[in-house]
Amino acid sequence: xxxxxxxxxxxxxxxxxxxxxxxxxxxxxxxxxxxxxxxxxxxxxxxxxxxxxxxxxxxxxxxxxxxxxxxxxxxxxxxxxxxxxxxxxxxxxxxxxxxxxxxxxxxxxxxxxxxxxxxxxxxxxxxxxxxxxxxxxxxxxxxxxxxxxxxxxxxxxxxxxxxxxxxxxxxxxxxxxxxxxxxxxxxxxxxxxxxxxxxxxxxxxxxxxxxxxxxxxxxxxxxxxxxxxxxxxxxxxxxxxxxxxxxxxxxxxxxxxxxxxxxxx
Amino acid sequence: xxxxxxxxxxxxxxxxxxxxxxxxxxxxxxxxxxxxxxxxxxxxxxxxxxxxxxxxxxxxxxxxxxxxxxxxxxxxxxxxxxxxxxxxxxxxxxxxxxxxxxxxxxxxxxxxxxxxxxxxxxxxxxxxxxxxxxxxxxxxxxxxxxxxxxxxxxxxxxxxxxxxxxxxxxxxxxxxxxxxxxxxxxxxxxxxxxxxxxxxxxxxxxxxxxxxxxxxxxxxxx
Amino acid sequence: xxxxxxxxxxxxxxxxxxxxxxxxxxxxxxxxxxxxxxxxxxxxxxxxxxxxxxxxxxxxxxxxxxxxxxxxxxxxxxxxxxxxxxxxxxxxxxxxxxxxxxxxxxxxxxxxxxxxxxxxxxxxxxxxxxxxxxxxxxxxxxxxxxxxxxxxxxxxxxxxxxxxxxxxxxxxxxxxxxxxxxxxxxxxxxxxxxxxxxxxxxxxxxxxxxxxxxxxxxxxxxxxxxxxxxxxxxxxxxxxxxxxxxxxxxxxxxxxxxxxxxxxxxxxxxxxxxxxxxxxxxxxxxxxxxxxxxxxxxxxxxxxxxxxxxxxxxxxxxxxxxxxxxxxxxxxxxxxxxxxxxxxxxxxxxxxxxxxxxxxxxxxxxxxxxxxxxxxxxxxxx
Numbered sequence: 001x002x003x004x005x006x007x008x009x010x011x012x013x014x015x016x017x018x019x020x021x022x023x024x025x026x027x028x029x030x031x032x033x034x035x036x037x038x039x040x041x042x043x044x045x046x047x048x049x050x051x052x053x054x055x056x057x058x059x060x061x062x063x064x065x066x067x068x069x070x071x072x073x074x075x076x077x078x079x080x081x082x083x084x085x086x087x088x089x090x091x092x093x094x095x096x097x098x099x100x101x102x103x104x105x106x107x108x109x110x111x112x113x114x115x116x117x118x119x120x121x122x123x124x125x126x127x128x129x130x131x132x133x134x135x136x137x138x139x140x141x142x143x144x145x146x147x148x149x150x151x152x153x154x155x156x157x158x159x160x161x162x163x164x165x166x167x168x169x170x171x172x173x174x175x176x177x178x179x180x181x182x183x184x185x186x187x188x189x190x191x192x193x194x195x196x197x198x199x200x201x202x203x204x205x206x207x208x209x210x211x212x213x214x215x216x217x218x219x220x221x222x223x224x225x226x227x228x229x230x231x232x233x234x235x236x237x238x239x240x241x242x243x244x245x246x247x248x249x250x251x252x253x254x255x256x257x258x259x260x261x262x263x264x265x
Numbered sequence: 266x267x268x269x270x271x272x273x274x275x276x277x278x279x280x281x282x283x284x285x286x287x288x289x290x291x292x293x294x295x296x297x298x299x300x301x302x303x304x305x306x307x308x309x310x311x312x313x314x315x316x317x318x319x320x321x322x323x324x325x326x327x328x329x330x331x332x333x334x335x336x337x338x339x340x341x342x343x344x345x346x347x348x349x350x351x352x353x354x355x356x357x358x359x360x361x362x363x364x365x366x367x368x369x370x371x372x373x374x375x376x377x378x379x380x381x382x383x384x385x386x387x388x389x390x391x392x393x394x395x396x397x398x399x400x401x402x403x404x405x406x407x408x409x410x411x412x413x414x415x416x417x418x419x420x421x422x423x424x425x426x427x428x429x430x431x432x433x434x435x436x437x438x439x440x441x442x443x444x445x446x447x448x449x450x451x452x453x454x455x456x457x458x459x460x461x462x463x464x465x466x467x468x469x470x471x472x473x474x475x476x477x478x479x480x481x482x483x484x485x486x487x
Numbered sequence: 488x489x490x491x492x493x494x495x496x497x498x499x500x501x502x503x504x505x506x507x508x509x510x511x512x513x514x515x516x517x518x519x520x521x522x523x524x525x526x527x528x529x530x531x532x533x534x535x536x537x538x539x540x541x542x543x544x545x546x547x548x549x550x551x552x553x554x555x556x557x558x559x560x561x562x563x564x565x566x567x568x569x570x571x572x573x574x575x576x577x578x579x580x581x582x583x584x585x586x587x588x589x590x591x592x593x594x595x596x597x598x599x600x601x602x603x604x605x606x607x608x609x610x611x612x613x614x615x616x617x618x619x620x621x622x623x624x625x626x627x628x629x630x631x632x633x634x635x636x637x638x639x640x641x642x643x644x645x646x647x648x649x650x651x652x653x654x655x656x657x658x659x660x661x662x663x664x665x666x667x668x669x670x671x672x673x674x675x676x677x678x679x680x681x682x683x684x685x686x687x688x689x690x691x692x693x694x695x696x697x698x699x700x701x702x703x704x705x706x707x708x709x710x711x712x713x714x715x716x717x718x719x720x721x722x723x724x725x726x727x728x729x730x731x732x733x734x735x736x737x738x739x740x741x742x743x744x745x746x747x748x749x750x751x752x753x754x755x756x757x758x759x760x761x762x763x764x765x766x767x768x769x770x771x772x773x774x775x776x777x778x779x780x781x782x783x784x785x786x787x788x789x790x791x792x793x794x795x796x797x798x799x800x801x802x803x804x805x806x807x808x809x810x811x812x813x814x815x816x817x818x819x820x821x822x823x824x825x826x827x828x829x830x831x832x833x834x835x836x837x838x839x840x841x842x843x844x845x846x847x848x849x850x851x852x853x854x855x856x857x858x859x860x861x862x863x864x865x866x867x868x869x
């Protein structure tokens with residue numbers, strides 16, 4: 001600090017360098033233009049904003065393929081309510097730290113995508129005026145039915161109706177999920193497929209084992225029966241009429257059937 | 266919370282109507298000019314409460330640059346500000362001061378409730394010391410959900426507000442008709458706020474899941 | 488130690504009587520870093536007495552945490568000190584991990600160190616920006632600070648999904664692995680950071696205005712700092728070499744070579760506090776470089792079960808948060824909810840010496856002293 005004021009001039013030089021640099025240097029993070037594309041009509045509710053586009057990933061400065069904001073409900077290809085993955089088990093409702101999820105289980109069961117008939121959410125509300133975007137609902141969901149959306153344009157003038165995302169606002173397709181979070185979605189799909197394959201393999205093995213056991217049992221029974229018959233041949237032929245008809249393998253298969261259908265999930 | 270209204274909705278007789286039509290042309294032009302000017306220079310109040318305030322500051326920095334919309338002039342004094350961004354948790358101890366600051370702002374004035382806490386108490390709404398929404402005491406124009414909302418979302422809510430301002434009618438809007446809006450400041454009694462809400466501004470909502478049964482019944486009967 | 492002044496004698500000159508002026512600064516005041524109030528008694532421009540009033544952001548964090556599961560409290564800890572969600576997460580995870588036998592994989596430990604050192608960069612760089620803002624340099628240094636902060640927030644967002652409220656740590660590891668290429672991007676940011684620091688130091692450290700306004704202002708003696716329980720950069724600025732990263736060696740901090748910057752003198756003024764933070768950023772970059780070299784592939788989650796239900800026990804976990812010692816004290820009673828949940832907030836305890844530092848200073852300097860403490864009201868009031 002030899003001359004008074006030299007420090008200030010040094011600082012001014014830095015400011016000037018930054019000012020000029022902001023025109024050329026990418027590292028200076030110049031403003032990327034974000035402006036909301038207004039339509040003729042202002043959306044009154046948060047759920048009225050465009051849904052099935054990954055619009056928020058374009059033209060914005062920091063929304064990335066990893067951003068999260070509020071949850072959404074996933075459905076597979078087809079009509080949303082015919083393929084929704086949620087079975088209204090209400091785990092997320094229970095685990096949600098700020099308690100912003102409200103679910104009502106359906107009274108009837110519905111078959112979805114050729115799967116076993118399951119309950120579906122008759123009401124599924126997320127109050128985005130309470131949600132803290134913590135992603136715990138996604139972590140606890142055993143059906144991969146709820147994931148995070150990155151949509152952030154949700155301003156509304158309506159306090160109560162406008163900020164309550166109802167079931168139909170929350171339903172988004174798996175394709176949309178792939179669009180906004182490609183890496184995460186691919187990893188999730190792979191995990192689901194792996195789990196399914198492992199489950200099926202296990203089921204197949206179990207079935208094969210069961211079949212084997214059943215066959216062995218049937219064989220044993222048949223042998224026993226044959227023996228019995230051989231013994232009873234000398235007796236009056238009353239029971240011979242039904243002796244070939246009872247299929248011995250049937251009883252063990254019976255409790256197996258629902259599982260088999262479930263296995264096609 | 267007025268609906269966009271471009272023409273006066275008062276029934277008039279012919280002579281005055283003719284007069285007013287002449288005046289109306291001028292009024293609508295003044296409307297346009299007024300709203301264009303006001304929408305392009307919304308000066309927010311430097312008013313940070315909690316976490317969301319940091320994102321509000323971030324929206325003013327060079328990367329997001331709120332000055333592209335004419336709102337970079339953050340005023341520390343409520344007397345010079347047009348817009349109050351309630352950014353963060355409003356506790357019961359803080360609520361009286363928030364209302365007092367709102368009362369000090371000159372007309373026309375707007376309020377953005379930014380973040381879950383300002384809208385409804387957010388994640389802390391089960392706490393004993395958190396006000397469940399600032400809209401219980403002052404009228405809020407735009408609600409911006411998120412915890413915290415991204416800086417782009419702040420810009421979007423500002424854009425939304427500007428769109429709203431452009432459709433305001435200076436003849437019927439409360440910002441111009443009734444003088445400076447002032448609301449009674451609640452009193453913090455140490456345990457709770459007195460009164461719990463201002464009935465002129467806020468009414469308890471109806472349960473959106475309750476009337477569904479009635480509607481279903483109506484549909485069934487019809 | 489400064490004398491308190493309940494019986495302050497007013498100066499009488501030529502038979503004219505003067506009187507004390509009471510000023511209430513805050514809770515809505517641009518320099519109070521949130522909703523904080525100082526009741527200041529002034530004799531002219533000199534601060535005679537000061538009473539901090541807080542509680543304007545009391546959000547019942549501890550009470551809420553006692554009514555929810557251990558995991559559900561994790562996102563709430565983000566909101567304590569909202570600049571440093573990662574270190575908050577770590578302190579809480581450390582406390583909870585002591586309640587149960589749990590092993591943390593190597594990669595998770597490395598990522599934890601990387602995240603918390605990045606957090607330290609974010610905190611110190613924006614603190615310096617705000618501090619200079621309080622001095623009257625409105626805008627420019629803060630804008631530069633926030634520009635660098637944005638680069639690190641982008642990294643946080645790619646790893647955890649959120650810019651500020653990351654909610655990234657879990658008991659026994661991390662929520663998810665970082666995406667592909669994240670470490671390379673981090674290295675880029677870390678490599679460029681010293682260049683920015685050079686520039687920032689050139690801009691601020693020799694500036695005559697900053698020197699004359701911060702040197703000799705808000706002195707905090709070593710004895711008072713130790714007896715008041717001050718921690719973090721503020722303690723080191725008063726000349727005590729104490730850093731929990733070196734003392735406790737939690738995580739894998741024993742593997743890294745780094746120094747703890749502290750003031751050699753016994754002044755502890757605002758300039759010391761400012762410089763300690765500038766130097767600490769350099770050390771954080773050293774740690775980051777070593778961690779980025781050492782990290783290897785592997786799992787990121789330990790053997791923790793889905794349901795976290797510890798037996799009857801109590802634990803205290805602490806980390807060196809950018810503001811000081813952040814500790815969580817948990818009492819478990821065998822249920823999925825903690826029986827008692829207590830936070831030791833560094834900025835609250837550092838705030839307790841505000842009055843001692845301010846008495847005898849100018850009222851304009853009280854603002855700087857408050858800025859140099861580095862408080863965040865979310866943590867002070869909880």
